[in-house]
Every structure is written in C-alpha cells, then in structure tokens.
Amino acid sequence: MSGTLILVRHGQSDWNLKNLFTGWRNPNLTEKGEGEARATGQALKAGGYAPHLFYTSALRRAQHTLDLILEEMGILNVTITRNVALNERDYGDLSGLNKDDAREKWGEEQVHIWRRSYDVPPPGGESLKDTADRTLPYYESEILPQLKAGKTVLIAAHGNSLRALVMAIEGLTPDEILAREIATGEPTVYRIGPDGKLVERIIL
Numbered sequence: 001m002s003g004t005l006i007l008v009r010h011g012q013s014d015w016n017l018k019n020l021f022t023g024w025r026n027p028n029l030t031e032k033g034e035g036e037a038r039a040t041g042q043a044l045k046a047g048g049y050a051p052h053l054f055y056t057s058a059l060r061r062a063q064h065t066l067d068l069i070l071e072e073m074g075i076l077n078v079t080i081t082r083n084v085a086l087n088e089r090d091y092g093d094l095s096g097l098n099k100d101d102a103r104e105k106w107g108e109e110q111v112h113i114w115r116r117s118y119d120v121p122p123p124g125g126e127s128l129k130d131t132a133d134r135t136l137p138y139y140e141s142e143i144l145p146q147l148k149a150g151k152t153v154l155i156a157a158h159g160n161s162l163r164a165l166v167m168a169i170e171g172l173t174p175d176e177i178l179a180r181e182i183a184t185g186e187p188t189v190y191r192i193g194p195d196g197k198l199v200e201r202i203i204l
C-alpha cells in the first residue's frame with residue numbers, strides 16, 4: 001500500500017505582501033493568504049483526501065494555514081505536531097529587510113545568490129543546504145515511516161523547507177530545485193511507495 005504526502009506552503013503573509021525577508025520572523029497571514037489556505041482545504045476535500053497525520057512549523061503563518069485547511073475539510077479534534085525542523089530557512093541579518101532595498105544595497109547578483117544558491121547562506125542565516133540538513137532528518141525519522149505504512153500525511157510549511165523536501169523526494173539537483181518556485185497556498189501531492197520512494201506526483 002502506498003502513502004500520500006500533501007505539502008502546502010503557507011498562504012500569503014503580511015511580510016510576503018510587504019516584500020520583506022521573513023525567515024524565522026512571525027508575521028500573520030493576510031486576508032488573501034487566509035483565502036489561499038481555505039481554497040487549498042476545499043480542493044483537498046473535493047479530491048477526497050482524508051489525512052491521518054498533521055505537521056507544521058513553529059511559525060504562525062504555517063500553523064494558521066493548517067488550521068484553515070482543516071476547518072474547510074471539516075477535520076476536528078486532531079493532534080497537530082509543530083516542529084522547528086519545518087521552519088522557513090533562517091534569513092539571518094536579512095530578516096525584516098525589504099527585498100528591493102537589499103538589492104539596492106548589495107546588488108541584484110549578491111541578493112540572488114543569497115536567495116537562490118544552494119549552499120551560500122545569507123549573513124547570519126541558513127542556506128538551502130543548511131535548511132535541508134535539519135528538515136530531511138525530521139522527515140526521515142518522523143514522517144517517512146508513516147508514509148511507508150500507507151498513511152496520508154499533511155504538512156503545512158514554507159517555501160524553502162518544502163524545497164528541501166521536494167528536492168529529496170523528486171531527486172532533483174540543486175539547480176533544478178532552485179528554479180522551482182512554490183506559490184503561497186500551493187499544494188504539492190505525492191504518492192510514496194512502501195520502500196519510501198516516489199511513485200507519482202499528483203496534480204490536484
């Protein structure tokens with residue numbers, strides 16, 4: 001029996017709207033972001049998904065996204081596991097800065113390297129590789145065994161912690177994963193075999 005993994009990026013946050021580097025800072029969802037989360041909940045319900053296990057990060061934009069999805073799916077009284085391993089990549093000293101102001105200060109190329117290179121961290125923060133180094137062991141120890149056992153697992157997390165998972169699951173190279181943008185509220189659904197390997201990606 002295969003398991004099902006549903007990954008959802010949080011809906012638009014206040015800082016996404018303001019174009020600020022966010023990382024481990026803790027803004028709320030905007031109204032649009034709440035709508036994106038609800039729409040994903042409705043799409044999952046319409047697709048007949050019935051998750052058994054629920055995971056999110058230690059940040060409120062992802063937690064709130066999961067709550068809204070569950071509300072739309074009519075799922076009540078379940079245990080939600082929150083873990084910092086699923087947090088967004090820590091943007092270090094860039095956190096709270098406007099992305100356009102940062103480009104003006106350090107140049108387009110340097111800011112692109114910080115945002116989209118695999119292993120060059122922003123000052124005081126984490127690279128995608130650093131993020132993967134905490135996200136993947138958590139996935140392998142807590143989530144993968146559930147998928148191998150045929151369970152359906154729903155994870156609400158962040159652009160870069162989800163990139164780390166997508167890279168490992170789809171076997172992508174650093175260049176391939178860095179070209180992959182996951183939109184706010186966007187679900188990615190995989191069927192995972194009993195051996196833990198990807199069987200297919202399902203488009204909702």
Ligand SMILES: O=C(O)[C@H](O)COP(=O)(O)O
Nearest residue numbers: 020021022023088115159
């Ligand atoms: O933390 C952030 O600012 C965003 O959620 C992700 O930003 P990025 O697209 O610049 O990596």
